[in-house]
Amino acid sequence: MASHGIKDKVAIVGMGCTPFREHWNKSTDDMLVDAAQETFASAGMEKADVDAYWLGTAMSGNSGIALARPLKLHDKPVTHVENFCATGSEALRGAAYAVAAGGYDVAMAIGVEKVKDGGYQGLSGAGKAPTDGTGRSLTAAAMFSLVAPAYAKKYGVDEAELKDVLARIAWKNHHNGARNSRAQFRREVAQDVICNMPRVAGPLGVYDCAGVADGAAAAIVVRAEDAHRYTDRPIYVKALSLVAGTGSGVIDPEYDFTHFPEVERCAADAYKQAGVTDPRRQLAMAEVHDCFTPTELVLMEDLGFAERGTAWKEELAGSFDLDGDLPVNPDGGLKSFGHPVGASGLRMMFECWLQLRGEAPDDRRVASAADRGLALTHNLGGYPGEMVSFVGVVGSQPG
Amino acid sequence: MRGILSFSSYVPYRRLARSAIAEVLGGAPAKGTRSVASYDEDTTTMGMEAARLALDSSPAGHEPDELWFSTATPAYQDKTNATAIHAALRLDSDRPAIDMGGAVRSGVGALRAALDSTRSVLVVTSDMRTGLPSSADESSGGDGAAAILTGSESDGPVLATYLGGASATEEFTDRWRAPGDVRSKVWEERFGETAYLPLGERAWNDALKASTITAEQVDRIVVTGTHARAVRSLAGRLGTAKEALVDDLSTTVGNTGTAHPGLLLASALEGARPGQVIALVVLADGADVLVFRAGDALSSFTPARPVAAQVEAGASIPYAKFLSWRGLLPVEPPRRPEPERTSSSAAARSEEWKFAFVGSRDRSSGAIHLPPARISMKGDAVDDMEPVPMADVPATVVTFTVDRLVYSPSPPVVFAVLDFDGGGRFASELTDVDAEDLSIGDRVEMTFRRLSTADGIHNYFWKARPIRIPRS
Numbered sequence: 001m002a003s004h005g006i007k008d009k010v011a012i013v014g015m016g017c018t019p020f021r022e023h024w025n026k027s028t029d030d031m032l033v034d035a036a037q038e039t040f041a042s043a044g045m046e047k048a049d050v051d052a053y054w055l056g057t058a059m060s061g062n063s064g065i066a067l068a069r070p071l072k073l074h075d076k077p078v079t080h081v082e083n084f085c086a087t088g089s090e091a092l093r094g095a096a097y098a099v100a101a102g103g104y105d106v107a108m109a110i111g112v113e114k115v116k117d118g119g120y121q122g123l124s125g126a127g128k129a130p131t132d133g134t135g136r137s138l139t140a141a142a143m144f145s146l147v148a149p150a151y152a153k154k155y156g157v158d159e160a161e162l163k164d165v166l167a168r169i170a171w172k173n174h175h176n177g178a179r180n181s182r183a184q185f186r187r188e189v190a191q192d193v194i195c196n197m198p199r200v201a202g203p204l205g206v207y208d209c210a211g212v213a214d215g216a217a218a219a220i221v222v223r224a225e226d227a228h229r230y231t232d233r234p235i236y237v238k239a240l241s242l243v244a245g246t247g248s249g250v251i252d253p254e255y256d257f258t259h260f261p262e263v264e265r266c267a268a269d270a271y272k273q274a275g276v277t278d279p280r281r282q283l284a285m286a287e288v289h290d291c292f293t294p295t296e297l298v299l300m301e302d303l304g305f306a307e308r309g310t311a312w313k314e315e316l317a318g319s320f321d322l323d324g325d326l327p328v329n330p331d332g333g334l335k336s337f338g339h340p341v342g343a344s345g346l347r348m349m350f351e352c353w354l355q356l357r358g359e360a361p362d363d364r365r366v367a368s369a370a371d372r373g374l375a376l377t378h379n380l381g382g383y384p385g386e387m388v389s390f391v392g393v394v395g396s397q398p399g
Numbered sequence: 400m401r402g403i404l405s406f407s408s409y410v411p412y413r414r415l416a417r418s419a420i421a422e423v424l425g426g427a428p429a430k431g432t433r434s435v436a437s438y439d440e441d442t443t444t445m446g447m448e449a450a451r452l453a454l455d456s457s458p459a460g461h462e463p464d465e466l467w468f469s470t471a472t473p474a475y476q477d478k479t480n481a482t483a484i485h486a487a488l489r490l491d492s493d494r495p496a497i498d499m500g501g502a503v504r505s506g507v508g509a510l511r512a513a514l515d516s517t518r519s520v521l522v523v524t525s526d527m528r529t530g531l532p533s534s535a536d537e538s539s540g541g542d543g544a545a546a547i548l549t550g551s552e553s554d555g556p557v558l559a560t561y562l563g564g565a566s567a568t569e570e571f572t573d574r575w576r577a578p579g580d581v582r583s584k585v586w587e588e589r590f591g592e593t594a595y596l597p598l599g600e601r602a603w604n605d606a607l608k609a610s611t612i613t614a615e616q617v618d619r620i621v622v623t624g625t626h627a628r629a630v631r632s633l634a635g636r637l638g639t640a641k642e643a644l645v646d647d648l649s650t651t652v653g654n655t656g657t658a659h660p661g662l663l664l665a666s667a668l669e670g671a672r673p674g675q676v677i678a679l680v681v682l683a684d685g686a687d688v689l690v691f692r693a694g695d696a697l698s699s700f701t702p703a704r705p706v707a708a709q710v711e712a713g714a715s716i717p718y719a720k721f722l723s724w725r726g727l728l729p730v731e732p733p734r735r736p737e738p739e740r741t742s743s744s745a746a747a748r749s750e751e752w753k754f755a756f757v758g759s760r761d762r763s764s765g766a767i768h769l770p771p772a773r774i775s776m777k778g779d780a781v782d783d784m785e786p787v788p789m790a791d792v793p794a795t796v797v798t799f800t801v802d803r804l805v806y807s808p809s810p811p812v813v814f815a816v817l818d819f820d821g822g823g824r825f826a827s828e829l830t831d832v833d834a835e836d837l838s839i840g841d842r843v844e845m846t847f848r849r850l851s852t853a854d855g856i857h858n859y860f861w862k863a864r865p866i867r868i869p870r871s
Contacts, residue, residue: 133741142802202800
């Protein structure tokens with residue numbers, strides 16, 4: 001039993017990403033068509049050139065027909081995947097592994113979510129199966145808010161200081177998103193404004209939470225040796241790792257809400273697949289799942305970007321700023337983009353695609369992208385103690 | 400000899416100051432407070448709380464032969480309400496659970512029938528009294544429950560022997576309520592008094608005869624009923640000593656209707672000494688009188704949670720919140736999807752977990768799983784679990800949050816991660832709590848509540864609440 005990985009076996013040769021918005025005038029189908037067309041064009045392909053499709057959506061459609069119908073795919077296999085907030089990444093994993101296995105020459109991963117038609121703010125988790133009524137009904141904001149006091153207590157950070165750290169994270173991501181035309185929120189927000197927002201759950205204010213948006217993104221993967229037939233700057237898949245937790249954190253008194261074991265294990269697996277030994281210095285950038293500000297704080301440690309108990313200092317020191325040691329969420333993150341569940345993982349990958357190919361605009365270009373040549377994406381779904389985690393590593397060069 | 404084997408009361412945490420009603424609606428401010436069932440309580444959950452306390456202090460291991468539940472405000476019609484209590488108490492399925500409800504008189508009626516029965520019966524009475532805003536019923540009513548375990552010496556030590564009783568019944572319309580209405584209507588007050596007094600006196604005299612007791616021998620007497628004037632008037636005519644009259648809790652709890660005879664009987668028994676005679680007089684569509692003599696066992700009986708302590712432990716609630724909890728002042732709900740109805744088949748499958756809060760313990764590693772699991776989180780043992788009842792195990796708050804977004808009938812939701820004494824973790828909603836008073840390290844206990852209602856199906860499950868009165 002082992003996770004062998006598919007390092008350098010497949011490459012991404014085309015990507016597309018719609019703006020993430022309150023798309024009142026676009027349907028799920030519209031966004032799928034937009035993202036797919038942009039991606040076909042990016043790879044210089046047509047839909048008939050793609051042998052198989054993986055559609056990721058958590059609440060906007062079921063079965064392969066949700067993609068085959070709007071795109072009018074003729075006689076193609078379409079797989080629908082769902083893995084909470086890691087759904088978009090899961091679609092990419094499916095497509096990449098299928099090509100690596102030799103099943104297909106060309107595969108597309110596409111993720112979409114139409115959130116705003118639900119009529120509610122936030123992710124409502126609609127369409128759940130009937131249950132015995134004993135499950136938690138708490139919002140994600142409340143569950144993730146449990147992390148903040150636990151972290152502060154364990155590492156001796158006082159409440160006001162922690163609030164500053166969290167505000168710094170939100171400020172950073174809005175700063176980056178302000179420089180991204182695809183982001184939903186394109187204004188910088190001052191830290192004191194962030195700190196003074198009304199609380200929605202525990203210590204978390206409105207700006208501690210990711211936005212809500214509709215959107216879609218897609219990628220086309222081919223065998224690495226075929227990549228240069230489509231582009232002279234492919235990005236190579238180094239690692240795609242996924243861990244679905246046992247959910248024990250919420251029932252095991254040993255869990256302390258200051259780390260995410262699923263992410264730690266997933267990162268370790270991904271680094272092993274990719275041959276990464278010092279992520280802080282080898283990676284040029286990381287797109288991580290900043291659903292709430294305390295999540296990003298803890299992720300810095302779980303992903304090995306900072307020693308345990310030090311991420312809060314590193315955040316304050318600007319280590320993860322656009323011009324820091326290791327820029328985190330240079331595209332603005334979930335904070336600026338909002339979180340169309342099925343699309344987010346591929347939106348993150350789209351930023352890696354831009355940065356590693358040197359196509360990110362000057363005002364948010366990651367300086368070390370050319371030298372380091374490696375980028376990471378991270379998604380998680382669920383709650384602290386009960387989550388799925390995805391970590392992907394891609395690079396501009398094979399080997 | 401038959402009698403009472405155990406008893407308990409349940410008074411919900413919240414209190415409405417009667418003066419708060421006048422502040423909003425005008426009129427003369429009334430004195431005192433009334434008890435208020437929380438938004439997540441109903442007569443079934445309150446009855447369950449009383450029932451578990453009664454069994455807690457009952458002779459070790461005694462499981463009642465039958466469970467009878469009585470209320471004038473049932474959570475369900477057609478469907479039996481007692482079965483949820485039966486499930487929450489984990490009674491064997493061969494023990495019947497029956498509703499004996501409908502009218503206020505059914506509470507004392509169930510108690511009397513249980514005393515006349517040959518089996519041990521847990522009689523659970525529970526009620527929520529409501530009237531239209533500014534009504535006398537709203538102000539003087541109360542919410543609460545009582546449970547009385549009846550049986551004979553073969554079931555355990557009898558705390559109070561049933562000496563005898565009597566009834567007087569006549570048909571007259573004094574108080575009535577159309578099904579579904581929130582308010583009762585009452586006939587002209589003097590008529591009711593005139594009707595009740597001869598009935599009360601007749602039943603009283605017959606009961607004294609049946610129990611071979613004189614009025615002077617009665618040490619503690621409870622007089623209660625739905626007609627306050629008739630109750631007051633009758634109490635002065637029974638020939639008992641003035642100091643024998645037990646406080647009817649009208650200034651603190653209010654009149655809990657169906658539950659009130661049981662509640663006051665519990666209160667009377669808690670203040671009684673062995674050998675004393677206790678009489679219960681109830682006016683409701685007639686008169687019922689029951690007479691008891693406290694036995695020696697009463698001196699060594701410790702109620703799990705005394706009535707007085709529960710009355711003392713209350714906290715206030717604003718009048719507007721009371722009205723919204725009662726559905727009389729609909730407020731804007733959170734803009735989140737409303738709960739979906741609970742699946743009957745899924746609920747039936749998880750009856751032990753959902754209704755009785757029974758988890759599972761892995762025999763090899765000892766790890767406790769809440770909810771129960773088949774495969775252990777520690778060591779991966781398969782199907783090697785034993786049930787572990789957790790409803791009575793106290794817990795400590797590890798961390799908590801306040802959710803201002805999630806749907807709740809009374810937002811915001813206070814939610815905490817709890818570690819149970821002896822192992823086991825569960826993340827639970829908290830109830831009967833003000834978020835600003837909660838801290839990490841606080842001690843909590845589990846309580847049976849109604850999480851939501853959808854399509855008329857009540858979703859019963861457990862929540863945590865701060866431990867305010869230690870259970871003895």
